[in-house]
Amino acid sequence: MKSLFAIASNTFYENIQNKVLYIFLGLAGLFLFISSCMFSGQMNVNGQVLDPRQVVGFASSVAYGLVTFFGLLITIMLSMGILPGELESGSIVFQLTRPIGRSRFLLGKLLGAFYTIAVATFALTSGYYLLLAARARVFYPGLYFGWALALLDLAVMLLFVALFTLLVPRVVAGLFGFLMFFASLIIGIEPLKQYCLSDQAKLPTRAIFIISSVFIPHLEDLWSIGKGLATRASLAPLELLPILYVALYAMALANIALVLFQKRDL
Amino acid sequence: MPSAISITNLTKRFGAVTAVQDLSLEVEQGEVFGFLGPNGAGKTTTLRVLLGLLFPTSGTARLLDISITDPRSRARVGYLPETPSIKRFLTAEEYLTYSAMLAGVDGLPEKVATLLATVGLTDARKRRVGEFSKGMLQRLGLAQALISDPDLLILDEPTAGLDPIAHKEIRDLILAQKGKGKTVFLSSHLLSDVERTCDRIAILNQGRLQKLGRIQDLAEVRERLKLTVSEVSESLLSSLRQLSPALTVDRNILYLDTQGRDLSEEVIKHVKASGVKLLSMEVERESLEDLFYRTVKEKP
Numbered sequence: 001m002k003s004l005f006a007i008a009s010n011t012f013y014e015n016i017q018n019k020v021l022y023i024f025l026g027l028a029g030l031f032l033f034i035s036s037c038m039f040s041g042q043m044n045v046n047g048q049v050l051d052p053r054q055v056v057g058f059a060s061s062v063a064y065g066l067v068t069f070f071g072l073l074i075t076i077m078l079s080m081g082i083l084p085g086e087l088e089s090g091s092i093v094f095q096l097t098r099p100i101g102r103s104r105f106l107l108g109k110l111l112g113a114f115y116t117i118a119v120a121t122f123a124l125t126s127g128y129y130l131l132l133a134a135r136a137r138v139f140y141p142g143l144y145f146g147w148a149l150a151l152l153d154l155a156v157m158l159l160f161v162a163l164f165t166l167l168v169p170r171v172v173a174g175l176f177g178f179l180m181f182f183a184s185l186i187i188g189i190e191p192l193k194q195y196c197l198s199d200q201a202k203l204p205t206r207a208i209f210i211i212s213s214v215f216i217p218h219l220e221d222l223w224s225i226g227k228g229l230a231t232r233a234s235l236a237p238l239e240l241l242p243i244l245y246v247a248l249y250a251m252a253l254a255n256i257a258l259v260l261f262q263k264r265d266l
Numbered sequence: 267m268p269s270a271i272s273i274t275n276l277t278k279r280f281g282a283v284t285a286v287q288d289l290s291l292e293v294e295q296g297e298v299f300g301f302l303g304p305n306g307a308g309k310t311t312t313l314r315v316l317l318g319l320l321f322p323t324s325g326t327a328r329l330l331d332i333s334i335t336d337p338r339s340r341a342r343v344g345y346l347p348e349t350p351s352i353k354r355f356l357t358a359e360e361y362l363t364y365s366a367m368l369a370g371v372d373g374l375p376e377k378v379a380t381l382l383a384t385v386g387l388t389d390a391r392k393r394r395v396g397e398f399s400k401g402m403l404q405r406l407g408l409a410q411a412l413i414s415d416p417d418l419l420i421l422d423e424p425t426a427g428l429d430p431i432a433h434k435e436i437r438d439l440i441l442a443q444k445g446k447g448k449t450v451f452l453s454s455h456l457l458s459d460v461e462r463t464c465d466r467i468a469i470l471n472q473g474r475l476q477k478l479g480r481i482q483d484l485a486e487v488r489e490r491l492k493l494t495v496s497e498v499s500e501s502l503l504s505s506l507r508q509l510s511p512a513l514t515v516d517r518n519i520l521y522l523d524t525q526g527r528d529l530s531e532e533v534i535k536h537v538k539a540s541g542v543k544l545l546s547m548e549v550e551r552e553s554l555e556d557l558f559y560r561t562v563k564e565k566p
Contacts, residue, residue: 006367010353017355089352094410095316098368099341265280266319 004108010114012119015078021120024077028124029071034132035062037263056132056140057231062085063143064230068150068223069122075154076177078113079161080170083261090266103258110162110254117154121147152227152246153219157181159253166260181219187212188220198262217249218242268331270295270418270449271316278311278327285311287473289325291452293466298444301453302458303470305560309453310348312470313422318346321357330418333378334456342368344416348423350407354396358387358406359393362413368415381409386435401432408439419443420451423460437463461554476561486560491533492550493520496543505536521550 015021036059080164086092086109096105133139144237155164157177164173186192195201196209221242271293278286286308293299305311314320316327318332333337352361362378371377382388385405390398398406404424411419424440425433440450440463454460460467461481469477478482495518497503503520508511509532512523522533530547537544552560 002370003368006364010364014353014355089353090347090349091353093319093345093347094365094407095368096319097340097343097345099337099366100368101337119361233281248310263321265321266314 003098004104005112007095007100007105007108008112008115011082011109012115015113017252018078021074021116022079024070024074025120025124028066029127031066031070032063032124035059036128036135048103055136055198056142057129059132059136060140060143060146060230061132061227063125063132064146064227065148067121067124067128068153068226069124070124071117071150071154072157072181074120075117075157075214076161076174078116079158079177080174082109082113082162082165084170087266096266102254102262110257112240113158113162114151114155116152117158121150121154135222143185143230146226146228147227149222149226149243152243152250153222156219156246156250156253159250159257163257163260166257166264167239178193180216182217183212184216185223186220187216188218188224216245219246222246234243267295269293270297270330271299271451272314272328272331274326275311276312276315276327277323278308278315278320279323284473286315286470289470289473291468291475291478293449295330295449296444296447297387297465298440298450298452298463299545300467301451302455302457302467302558303458305471307470308473309470310422313345313420313449313453314450317343317420319544332352336447342414342417344411344418344422345420346404346407346411346422346424348426350401350403352395352406352410354394356395357392358382358395358398358409359391360405362409365410365463366413374386377413381412383542384412384439385409401428404428404432404436408436411414416447416448418451420453422453423455423458425453425454425456454525456498457554457558469558471562471564476564478555481557482551485554485557486551488550489524489526491524491529491547492526493522493533494518495520495537495548498541499540502537502540502542505540506533509533509536518545 004176030249061262080108083092092105096102118184127141129139129141129143132143157180160180161173161177167173168176196206201209269292271291273289273291276289277284288310289308301309301312311320315322316329317340318334318337327334329339330342332341352370356364359378359382363374365401366374366377379388379391382391385408387402387405387409390402395403395406400548404427408421408424411421419440421440425436426437437459440452443450444463450463452460452464465479466480467477467484496518498515498518503513503515506520506522509529510523510525512525514521522529533547534544
């Protein structure tokens with residue numbers, strides 16, 4: 001356990017040296033600040049004055065979108081470097097020639113990266129929470145529930161890109177990550193879903209959609225649930241199913257990554 | 267006592283290229299073992315297989331009687347690669363602490379401080395590794411190899427690119443480890459270091475083991491006597507030329523070609539008669555350098 005903790009904390013320490021992380025955080029902070037300026041205690045839409053809860057609802061959904069978007073950028077950036085960085089520099093040699101298995105090393109790296117993502121997105125969420133509290137005088141913790149669910153989305157992206165860096169160059173793996181994320185949003189679009197599963201769609205279209213739905217995680221579902229949580233802080237029972245599916249998908253990705261890393265000549 | 271390193275029929279292929287072919291050797295505990303070969307011979311590949319970075323195509327190996335497939339085989343092993351690659355943002359202290367945690371070592375602060383002192387990096391303990399010179403990096407690399415007080419040290423070109431002072435200090439460290447009864451497996455191109463420190467050597471060429479044993483047993487005996495005298499006089503030279511016309515002089519060292527004859531007693535008589543002091547006399551053997559060149563020129 002000591003070695004696992006050492007690898008994870010060293011990875012976190014390494015990640016916070018990365019200047020690009022602070023560029024993303026700065027940009028995210030800027031956008032969040034600008035969006036917070038749009039919200040105040042007195043807002044009206046179509047001539048109707050919104051109550052504070054509604055104001056917070058709008059603000060929270062904007063914040064959730066920004067935090068998950070910049071969280072995605074940070075996740076892909078970090079996951080592109082977890083293993084390639086170690087392999088290219090040769091620093092992996094000192095670590096793997098210790099009495100630690102490769103699975104422990106990989107797990108430590110992934111945990112360290114995940115912790116960095118969690119801290120960065122928590123900082124953004126908290127910053128926005130404070131801004132909203134200062135401007136709209138509303139203290140609403142729902143943002144943090146949404147943040148917790150967004151982390152599951154980001155964990156899947158982290159595992160996906162890290163796995164692909166074992167197979168393709170890191171830039172290609174990062175691009176795959178973006179493609180996968182947007183594909184998962186697309187397959188979650190309700191009208192598209194209904195069309196593809198209806199009799200109107202041709203057989204190849206239906207087949208491609210079904211296969212994609214199986215192999216691409218339904219991050220859009222999770223994103224919607226998270227956004228809902230950010231604005232209303234409660235979960236309907238059926239909303240647990242997409243969460244479970246994505247969690248199982250994450251576990252499958254982690255296992256595949258472990259198997260590939262175990263077999264690889266370094 | 268089990269061997270420190272035991273390699274049995276080890277083969278490693280990268281596609282169509284065979285880097286190591288059917289290698290078998292044993293390194294006993296407590297010895298300093300030299301692992302030699304020209305560039306591309308398969309030395310680094312062998313080391314990386316032993317340390318679990320590469321998987322053997324066939325064959326087995328054990329470190330301190332534990333199979334290399336088990337990460338625990340590296341618990342009492344310290345490794346210094348040819349080019350230490352250490353994360354630049356860490357300080358020397360942080361890096362050694364991290365290494366110690368990976369090795370499962372207790373008593374960290376004292377151990378780290380002691381090791382930094384041993385390798386002469388106490389003053390640089392708070393400096394970032396990115397600011398280190400090559401010599402400092404090499405010392406830090408050696409420190410991390412020693413962090414777990416290993417029974418087996420595997421060193422790949424530990425003195426490459428170092429200035430003479432650092433070179434000597436590293437060599438003295440290696441000899442100190444030997445003095446403590448540790449096993450040192452040394453891969454080096456610096457044959458003078460190998461000659462001075464190693465008990466036995468192996469010479470690898472094109473992936474195959476060509477020579478294994480003690481240097482004095484492997485080196486060919488030359489048909490030459492090497493005499494070290496207090497001074498060289500014309501009378502000495504002319505009297506020795508009567509024994510053999512093939513006589514070469516290098517300051518106060520004389521080389522006499524014996525053509526297979528035992529001329530020791532006669533040489534002593536002639537030197538005494540000339541009034542010169544005989545400081546030493548030995549049958550000349552092939553140097554390690556000559557042995558190395560001869561071996562790699564042979565077909566593997």
